[in-house]
Amino acid sequence: MQVLKDSSAYRLALREKIMDTAMQAFIRQGIRAVRMDDIAQQLGISKRTLYEIYEDKEELLLQSIKKYNAQRVATLTEYAAQGHNVIDIVLEAYRLKLAETRMVNPVFFSDIIKYPKVEKYIKNTREYFRDKFVLFVNKGxxxxxxxxxxxxxxxxxxxxxxxxxxxxxxxxxxxxxxxxFDSFYLLPLRGLCTEQGIRKLDEAIAKIQ
Incomplete structure (x- = not known):
C-alpha cells in the first residue's frame, strides 16, 4: 500500500515538473521548436514515460498554460485581497503581464494559434474574464x-x-x-477613468516605471 502511495505521489510530482520544464522551454524557444524528445531528455526520463502522462505535445502545452494562468490569477487574487483599490490592481496586472511578455519569445504567440485545443481554451478564458471585467469596472x-x-x-x-x-x-x-502595452492597455484604461482615477493612475504608473 505504501509503495502505491509513494508511486502516486511521484507521478503527481513528475507531472508538475514536466509542465514547469515544458513551459519554460516553450516561452524561451517558441512552441514548435520544442520537441517532446527534448523535454524528456532535459528531465532525464524516457519518452515513453512522458507520453504515459501527456498523450501529445498539445495536451502538455494546454495543461502547462492552464497551470500558468491559475498561478497568475492566484497572485492577483491575493494582491486584491490585501485591500488595494481597482487602479492598483489593474496596474499590478499590467506589471505582471509586461514582465511576462518581456520573458517570452515572440514566436510563442504566433505558434500558439496552431493548436486548436489551446485556442479554444483561450477563447473560453477570455469569455470568463469579460464577465469578471464588468464586475471589476462596476467596483471601480x-x-x-x-x-x-x-x-x-x-x-x-x-x-x-x-x-x-x-x-x-x-x-x-x-x-x-x-x-x-501603453497603446492597447493603458490608453483605454485612461479613457475609462474619472479625474480622480487619472490622478491615481498617474501616481501608480510613476511607481512602476
Whole structure:
C-alpha cells in the first residue's frame, strides 16, 4: 500500500515538473521548436514515460498554460485581497503581464494559434474574464475611479481584438512591449477613468516605471 502511495505521489510530482520544464522551454524557444524528445531528455526520463502522462505535445502545452494562468490569477487574487483599490490592481496586472511578455519569445504567440485545443481554451478564458471585467469596472465606479459607461461589455471585446491583431501581425517583434502595452492597455484604461482615477493612475504608473 505504501509503495502505491509513494508511486502516486511521484507521478503527481513528475507531472508538475514536466509542465514547469515544458513551459519554460516553450516561452524561451517558441512552441514548435520544442520537441517532446527534448523535454524528456532535459528531465532525464524516457519518452515513453512522458507520453504515459501527456498523450501529445498539445495536451502538455494546454495543461502547462492552464497551470500558468491559475498561478497568475492566484497572485492577483491575493494582491486584491490585501485591500488595494481597482487602479492598483489593474496596474499590478499590467506589471505582471509586461514582465511576462518581456520573458517570452515572440514566436510563442504566433505558434500558439496552431493548436486548436489551446485556442479554444483561450477563447473560453477570455469569455470568463469579460464577465469578471464588468464586475471589476462596476467596483471601480463605486470607488469613484471609473466613469459610468453605456456598454461595458464592448471594452474587453475591443481590447481582445487589438491583442489578436498584435499577435497575428507579430508586432512584438517590431515594437517594444512597453509601447504596445501603453497603446492597447493603458490608453483605454485612461479613457475609462474619472479625474480622480487619472490622478491615481498617474501616481501608480510613476511607481512602476
Amino acid at each position: 465606479i463605486q470607488e469613484g475611479y471609473f466613469k459610468k459607461s453605456k456598454n461595458l461589455n464592448l471594452i474587453p471585446l475591443l481590447m481582445d481584438a487589438v491583442g489578436d491583431y498584435i499577435m497575428s501581425n507579430q508586432l512584438l517583434q517590431q515594437y517594444p512591449a512597453e509601447e504596445l
